[in-house]
Amino acid sequence: MGALKKLQKIQQDNKSMICLGLDLDVKRVPQVYSTSVKGLFDFTNRIIEATQDLVCAYKPNLAFYESLGSEGLSLLKLIVKRVPENIPIILDGKRGDISNTAAHYAQFMFEQLGGDWVTLNPYMGYDSMRPFLEYRNKGVFVLCLTSNPGSKDFQLLMVEGKPLYKIVAEKVSYWNKEDNCGLVVGATHPEQLDEIREVAKDMPLLIPGVGAQGGALEKAVLSGTDNFKKTAVINVSRSVLFASSDNDFAEKSRQELEKLNSVVGSLRNESQAVGQDGAGANPPRSGEPPAS
Numbered sequence: 575m576g577a578l579k580k581l582q583k584i585q586q587d588n589k590s591m592i593c594l595g596l597d598l599d600v601k602r603v604p605q606v607y608s609t610s611v612k613g614l615f616d617f618t619n620r621i622i623e624a625t626q627d628l629v630c631a632y633k634p635n636l637a638f639y640e641s642l643g644s645e646g647l648s649l650l651k652l653i654v655k656r657v658p659e660n661i662p663i664i665l666d667g668k669r670g671d672i673s674n675t676a677a678h679y680a681q682f683m684f685e686q687l688g689g690d691w692v693t694l695n696p697y698m699g700y701d702s703m704r705p706f707l708e709y710r711n712k713g714v715f716v717l718c719l720t721s722n723p724g725s726k727d728f729q730l731l732m733v734e735g736k737p738l739y740k741i742v743a744e745k746v747s748y749w750n751k752e753d754n755c756g757l758v759v760g761a762t763h764p765e766q767l768d769e770i771r772e773v774a775k776d777m778p779l780l781i782p783g784v785g786a787q788g789g790a791l792e793k794a795v796l797s798g799t800d801n802f803k804k805t806a807v808i809n810v811s812r813s814v815l816f817a818s819s820d821n822d823f824a825e826k827s828r829q830e831l832e833k834l835n836s837v838v839g840s841l842r843n844e845s846q847a848v849g850q851d852g853a854g855a856n857p858p859r860s861g862e863p864p865a866s
Contacts, residue, residue, distance in 0.1 A: 575711070576710070576711050576713075576752075576753065576754065577662065577690050577691055577711060577712050577713030577754055578713060578753050578754065578756075578778060578805070580660070580662055580690060581630065581631065581662050581690075581691075581713075581778065581805065581807070582805055583660070584630050584631070584660055584661055584662065585630045585805070587660070588627055588628060588629065588630060589835065589839070590628055590629055590630050590831075590835050590838075591630055591795070591799070591805075591806055591807060591808055591838060592628070592629055592630060592807075592808050592809075592810060592831060592834050592835060592838070593629060593630060593631040593632065593633050593664065593780070593807045593808065593809045593810070594621075594625060594629050594631075594632055594633070594809075594810060594811070594814055594815065594827075594831070595632075595633045595634075595635060595666070595782075595809055595810065595811030595812075595815065596618060596621070596632050596633065596634040596635075596653065596811075596815070597634070597635045597638050597811050597812070597815065598614050598617070598618065598634075598638045598639070598649075599638060599812075599816075600614070602812070602815075602816045602819075603617050603816075604617065604819050604820065604821070604823055606821075611642070611645045611646070611648070611649050614649055615649055615652055615653065615656075617823075618653050618656070619653075619656055620823070620824040621815065621823075621824055621827055622653075622656055622657060623824065624824035624825060624827055624828040625814075625824075625827055625828055625831055626657075626658055626661060628828065628831040628832065628835060629661065629831065630661070630662070630807060631661060631662040631663070631664050631690075631691075631807060632657055632661060632662075632663055632664070633663075633664040633665075633666050633809055633811075634650060634653065634654075634663070634664075634665060634666065635666045635667075635811075636650070636665060636666060636667040637667075650687065651686075651687060651688075654687055654688045654689070655688070662690040662691060663688065663689045663690050663691070664689065664690065664691040664692070664693070664715065664780070664807075665683050665687060665689035665691070665692045665693070666692075666693045667679075667683065667692060667693060668693050668694065668695050668717060669683070669692065669693075669694055669695065670694055670695030670696065670697055670698050670702050670703075671698065671702055672698065672701070672702060673701040673702060673704060673705055676701075676702050676703075676704070676705040676706065677705035679705075679706075680692075680705040680706045680708075680709060684706075684709050684712050689712070690712060690713060691712065691713040691714065691715055691756070692706060692712075692713075692714055692715070693714075693715045693716075693717065693758060693780070694706060694714050694715070694716050694717065695716075695717050696716050696717060696742055696745070696746070700745075700749060703716070703749060707749065707751075707752065707754060707755070709754075710752045710754060711754075712754060713754045713755070713756060713778075714754065714755055714756065715756040715757065715758050715778075715780040716742065716746045716755065716756070716757055716758065717742075717757075717758045718739050718742045718743050718746070718757040718758055718759050718770060719739040719758075719759050719760060719763050719766055719770060720758060720760050720782075721760025721761060721762040721763070721782050721783030722760070725760065725763070729742075737766075739766065739770065740769065740770070740773060742757075743757055743770050743773040743774055744773055746774075746777070747773060747774060747775055747777060750777055753776075755777055756774075756777050756778040756779060756780055756807075757770065757774055757777060757778075757779050757780070758779075758780045758781075758782065759779050759780070759781055759798070760781070760782055760783040761781050761782065761783035761784045761790065761791075761793070761794040761808075762783040764790060764793040764794070764797065767781075767793065767794070767797035767798060768797045771797055771798060771800050771804070774804075776804055776805075778804075778805040778806060778807060779798045779804075779805075779806045779807070780806075780807045780809060781794045781798050781806055781807065781808050781809060782809040782811075783809075784808055784809070784810055791808065791834065791837055791838075792837070792841060794806075794808055795808060795837075795838055795841055796841060796845070801845050802841075802842050802845050802846075808834075808838075810830075810831075810834065813830065814827050814830045814831055814834075815827060817829070817830045
C-alpha cells in the first residue's frame, strides 16, 4: 500500500485527521520520565496507548532524538516499532542536500528508521528530492509555507510576480508523478492556505502550527481539505503531548485529541448540511478524508 493510501485509510478508520507530534522535550516531559531513555520510552508508550485510536499519524521530530546521541536514535527506533503498523510515521527532519547525500538520508529514514513519510527542504531543487521520490511506496512532505515567524524572510518573497511559496507548490505538484508528494503549510498563514490548496490539487497538506503556535483549527481544516474534499493532516504537538505534567498526562492528552476530533467532526457535519441544502455541494471523491 502506498503512503497516501495508508494515510487515507487510517483517517477513515480512526475518523481523524490529527497527527500527534512526538517531540520529546526533556524539559517538559514529567520529571519521573525525563531522566533516562527508558523513562522517555515509557512516557511515549503511555501516550501511544492512550491515543492510537484518535490519530492519523505520529510525527517524531528528529532533533529531539538526535540531541540525545546514539541512545536517542535507539529510542526513536523503539518508538517507531511501538506504533501500530497501520498508523503512518512522519519523520520530521527537513532534509535537503545534493543527490548523493540525499540518497543516504532516504535510505536511513525509510529503511533504517522505518518512516512512511519524511519532511524535506526544497531549497536545493529536484535532484535533492529525487532519491526520496524513488521510494514509490513512501511519501514526502515538502516545506512550502512554514509556521515560524522567519518564514517571511524567503518564502514570501516575490519572484517574477509570484510569491516563492507558490512556485514551490507548483514545482512539487509537477514532481508528484507517483502520488507520493505533499506540502507543509503552516496554520499561521490562513490567508495563503486557500491559494496553496488550489495549486496543490489532490496532494495532501501537512498543516502544523495549530495550538501552541496560534494557528486556527477551523481555517486549517476547511481550507486544508477544500471543505472535506481533499486530504489534509493537522499536526499538533506541545498542546497535546504536554497537556499535563502529572501522572494523568496520557489521559489528558487523549482528552485534548477527543476535543480536536469533535471540532473537526462538527465542521464536517456543518459542511455536509450545507451541501445537502444545495449550497455549492460537491460530489465525494475517491480518497476523500474521513468523517471525524
